[in-house]
Amino acid sequence: xxxxxxxxxxxxxxxxxxxxxxxxxxxxxxxxxxxxxxxxxxxxxxxxxxxxxxxxxxxxxxxxxxxxxxxxxxxxxxxxxxxxxxxxxxxxxxxxxxxxxxxxxxxxxxxxxxxxxxxxxxxxxxxxxxxxxxxxxxxxxxxxxxxxxx
Amino acid sequence: xxxxxxxxxxxxxxxxxxxxxxxxxxxxxxxxxxxxxxxxxxxxxxxxxxxxxxxxxxxxxxxxxxxxxxxxxxxxxxxxxxxxxxxxxxxxxxxxxxxxxxxxxxxxxxxxxxxxxxxxxxxxxxxxxxxxxxxxx
Numbered sequence: 001x002x003x004x005x006x007x008x009x010x011x012x013x014x015x016x017x018x019x020x021x022x023x024x025x026x027x028x029x030x031x032x033x034x035x036x037x038x039x040x041x042x043x044x045x046x047x048x049x050x051x052x053x054x055x056x057x058x059x060x061x062x063x064x065x066x067x068x069x070x071x072x073x074x075x076x077x078x079x080x081x082x083x084x085x086x087x088x089x090x091x092x093x094x095x096x097x098x099x100x101x102x103x104x105x106x107x108x109x110x111x112x113x114x115x116x117x118x119x120x121x122x123x124x125x126x127x128x129x130x131x132x133x134x135x136x137x138x139x140x141x142x143x144x145x146x147x148x149x150x
Numbered sequence: 151x152x153x154x155x156x157x158x159x160x161x162x163x164x165x166x167x168x169x170x171x172x173x174x175x176x177x178x179x180x181x182x183x184x185x186x187x188x189x190x191x192x193x194x195x196x197x198x199x200x201x202x203x204x205x206x207x208x209x210x211x212x213x214x215x216x217x218x219x220x221x222x223x224x225x226x227x228x229x230x231x232x233x234x235x236x237x238x239x240x241x242x243x244x245x246x247x248x249x250x251x252x253x254x255x256x257x258x259x260x261x262x263x264x265x266x267x268x269x270x271x272x273x274x275x276x277x278x279x280x281x282x283x284x285x286x287x
Contacts, residue, residue, distance in 0.1 A: 004221075004222075004253075004255075004270045005255050005257070005268075005270075008221065008222050008270075009222050009255065009257050009268055010257075082255065082256060082257045082258065082265070083256050083258050083265045084258060084265075110257075110258035110261075110265075111257055111258055111259055112258045112259050112260040112261040113258070113261045115261075116261045
């Protein structure tokens with residue numbers, strides 16, 4: 001099946017995870033880089049934060065990924081690869097391009113790390129959008145009592 | 151016979167031209183600009199190498215059905231799903247890969263630890279299981 005690793009193994013679980021976190025997701029979002037038109041594998045937006053997720057099986061197209069993320073004014077670009085072997089390959093390619101990791105807003109992750117990062121990144125954003133979301137039930141009750149008293 | 155202008159400029163050319171020509175079919179579409187057109191049969195016309203159902207045992211068929219119904223799971227999950235022992239499941243997986251029914255990929259599905267072997271059902275597997283396309287795609 002063409003694109004099985006790319007579509008089914010790497011992008012689909014991330015799309016589902018972002019969706020569960022309440023993010024607006026779009027597969028194959030259109031992006032214009034200079035004169036050419038391309039697509040990003042997954043675009044996710046939660047609140048005002050924009051994520052571009054590109055699944056790669058090698059370091060070949062990393063430069064285009066950076067351009068696409070910049071064109072979409074993304075806050076974070078995640079390059080998701082199957083294994084740690086490809087993480088190192090992408091890291092080396094970025095170094096050759098003069099981009100040294102860690103770099104703010106740029107992450108090279110395996111699928112497991114990316115899924116973990118969805119939680120780590122989205123939960124504070126959800127909490128920020130809905131201040132009572134990460135409070136304990138007892139705290140909420142106290143807060144509501146205070147509000148009622150006020 | 152007068153020599154051609156080419157022979158005048160390059161005396162060794164006549165010797166080269168006299169050599170027998172063996173056409174290399176892989177370079178039929180070669181272009182001087184460096185681009186190459188891949189010659190490939192359309193996927194629809196290319197015959198799929200199918201193992202006969204008879205060549206697969208009961209355990210292999212059970213394993214195959216599980217992969218087609220739940221594609222993209224780590225290979226250890228299929229042993230449990232198909233009710234096979236670990237060794238039986240490994241043997242079934244290897245046979246199905248050798249028969250071109252499955253393809254394995256290594257993917258780190260968790261943040262730590264070794265990469266998992268994830269199985270992809272190939273067209274031959276879908277045909278054996280009587281499924282048009284894999285679930286969820």
